[in-house]
Amino acid sequence: MLTEVSEFDACDDRILAELQRDARITMAELGRRVHLSQPAVTERVRKLESSGVIKGYRAELDLTKLGYGIRGIIRVARAEYARVVKLIEQTPEVINAYNVTGEDSWVLEIAVIDVQHLDAVVTKFCILTETSTAIVLNAPRENAPVLPARRENIKHSIQKVTGK
């Protein structure tokens, strides 16, 4: 079985939207919202789970209220891959770690208590290679819900002029 890229109907879309909005909704309530019987919606959710489209359900916490006063983004220059991965594994302050193309081959999102704590985390990576740290001032969008990708949904508001 390959990647199974498509075939989500409008009903799946609504199920996925609702579960991204509130993962603790009951199947009965979900059924009401998408106009399906409870067993029908349960079966659809089960398939979305077992196909891996739904990876899981997670409580989303408020980092500030947990005592993390600062969120930061650290860009880390190329370094020995395994060493970076190992350092990330040893650093629970790293919430997201992306290995990316370009000069800064890593982008890390971190949550720390204060500047002193930020310093300690940044220093761990500085020792490996060059880093560049930015502090998050605010986040107008966070973990935005997504729908199945469909080319026809892409707004071609931009008309690219392919030169000459």
Added chain:
Amino acid sequence: MLTEVSEFDACDDRILAELQRDARITMAELGRRVHLSQPAVTERVRKLESSGVIKGYRAELDLTKLGYGIRGIIRVARAEYARVVKLIEQTPEVINAYNVTGEDSWVLEIAVIDVQHLDAVVTKFCILTETSTAIVLNAPRENAPVLPARRENIKHSIQKVTGK
């Protein structure tokens, strides 16, 4: 009432850990795991929700299986704040948007179908100001679970040498 930064006991820690691992667990099962009765955990969870520590519960989806073949990070240079925010609002491909300190005043995480789609999204922001785009090759850590911050938990594995 101020931010209520602390006072989470070991029981809250476990509740938060379990709900980050599986938000659809039943209160009865959660109670078993933390050795409390079902009404007792339900009440604790209710308090964590109403205090805002738990912001919500979300299904986590597999972007690749939804048809988003590429994830990217766009750094956007300073531009008129309101215009950037507006453009973000009009761009559903932006999953996370951070306004940060430093020269690149925005860091955007996006999910797109393919290179053509990436081009379309990047172009929207290029028109405003300078941008720099990287493609995510892999992510060794994603939305890592967190615990309430406690200074005593910070591993001072790094002994900073304060110069001279």
Added chain:
DNA sequence: CATGAAAGTAACTCTCG
């Protein structure tokens, strides 16, 4: 559709100021 499990509600207990 029936059966068992879970959620919600209420009355009671225990402990700690």
Added chain:
DNA sequence: CGAGAGTTACTTTCATG
């Protein structure tokens, strides 16, 4: 003794075959 947190018992709602 009063406030807060937990438990048990009971009813309603939900999940599953």
